Amino acid sequence: MTTTDISAADDGGPTAKTTVTSFRLIEALKDRDGAGVTELADDLDLAKGTVHKHLNTLRRLDYVVKDGRSYRLSVSFLGLGTSARARLPIYEVAERPLEDLAAATGEVASLMVPEHGYGIYIGRESTGEQSDVDAKEGDRLPLHATAGGKAILSYTPPADREAIVEYRGLPKLTENTITDRDALEDELQLTRDRRMAYDRGEHREDRHCIACPITDRDERAIAAVTVSGPATRMKEKDASTDFASIVGSTINSIQNALNDGY
Structure with a gap:
């Protein structure tokens, strides 16, 4: 992957x-x-x-x-997508931790994987209380404008990251989207330093998201776990919720299961 x-x-x-x-x-x-x-x-x-x-x-x-x-x-396409997803070992081990994360935060918890220079949601869990979900399983999103994408890019080798940006560009989706390469590199360095990425209305103005990367033994991103919700509510929770600890626990559960060979 x-x-x-x-x-x-x-x-x-x-x-x-x-x-x-x-x-x-x-x-x-x-x-x-x-x-x-x-x-x-x-x-x-x-x-x-x-x-x-x-x-x-x-x-x-x-x-x-x-x-x-x-x-x-x-709906024949559904069979193709679910078959492709089932062949990703990370999907099977992430399902329960994502459910727990959604319950703990009260927001949408997701698993994003990189493919063809995009971020693709292969798992989305919620408590059933969220009426405005910003994306669906299978949706393909730009890496530079999403928290999950920035978490992945920050742990992608520089040459590979440059190839992605060169090929996919940095399209402007909202007034908050980062479209300058130097600004993006600065943001990715901050993401790497704190091992957490933020999307503050960069993909959709009314949605905020945080994400942490899942890396392999070479510290290369293979996926990202995200928590997203309405901007106002996420701002309030960011001030009172230890997202780093909660999402970090989810990451550890997934990585431990992967290392155990599930």
Whole structure:
């Protein structure tokens, strides 16, 4: 599990344009309840015939469902995602510690792993009281604008970190997002010094998050544990809650289980 398997995406090797088009449509449908051929063609700047052909192919493979004139993703994708996640040893050992963390903090506890220069949530636990959850399991987030991502980047070798920033850039998501490389490096050094990262409205203005990295024996990040919630509530809790200790205990439980070979 690495942060730098982005290299394959830009190595000049051959790609299949038809596959790229299919996945552009899949990504477009992922964030919609459903969409028609015309809407997708306009949004992706594709010919209607091309869109229809790809959607029909995906439908025949049972990965797209057609409701009237609207298309949506099939739950067949759920099987692919859960199978991929089940093959990550860290997921199995993190589930119970994340549940305990959510109960202890009263906020959303998550496990983020690096992949292709993004941070992906593979586990999210809450007490059921949070009505405004900012992300879902499987969501792919920019590393520079999230607490979990900064925790991961701070324990990523400098050359690999530079490759990620060069390839993914530092897009501005809110007024608080760090978009300057030197400022980001300063932030990552602070994160490394305290072994805790903060997202103060950098991904979503109304959400705050804290995170700690999970590292391997070479002190390289393989994941991050995060706690997130509404900005106002997290500010209040930050002043009265020992997040470092609570999240640190969660990290220790996960790392001990990994070291025991589970």
